[in-house]
Every structure is written in structure tokens, then in C-alpha cells.
Amino acid sequence: xxxxxxxxxxxxxxxxxxxxxxxxxxxxxxxxxxxxxxxxxxxxxxxxxxxxxxxxxxxxxxxxxxxxx
Numbered sequence: 001x002x003x004x005x006x007x008x009x010x011x012x013x014x015x016x017x018x019x020x021x022x023x024x025x026x027x028x029x030x031x032x033x034x035x036x037x038x039x040x041x042x043x044x045x046x047x048x049x050x051x052x053x054x055x056x057x058x059x060x061x062x063x064x065x066x067x068x069x
Contacts, residue, residue: 001027001061002034006041008054016052027061034058 006021028034038056045051 001029002031002058003027003061004034004038004041004056004058006038006045006054006056008045009052011050011052022059028058031058031060 004021004023004026006023008019008021009016010019028037035058038058042054042056045054
């Protein structure tokens, strides 16, 4: 499964803050679908006047092996 991760630098008055959005409860079964979602979300977010910078990606989460890592 693929998990979208979106990190945004917002302008908050006189300061700014990085906000992380790991969406672990919103997984995708394919990398392609995950990146389509991330592209759509990023296109919407960058229109906000408080948006300063950001990055986004999809992370592959494999099946649990039962081993401690």
C-alpha cells in the first residue's frame, strides 16, 4: 500500500510553520493512484495565499513481517 505524505510551509501571521500530513488512514493500492491524489491535493493547496513552500511524495508500506526494526 502507498501512503501520501504532504508537507506544507504556511504563513501564519508574522511567522511560518511546517505542517506534515501523513495520511496513514488514506492508503492507495497503487503508486500511480497515490501520486495522482498528491498532484491534485498539491494543485489545490498552492492556490492558498498562506502557502509558502512544500513537498509531497508517496511512501510504500509493505506487509508486516513480524520482525522488529
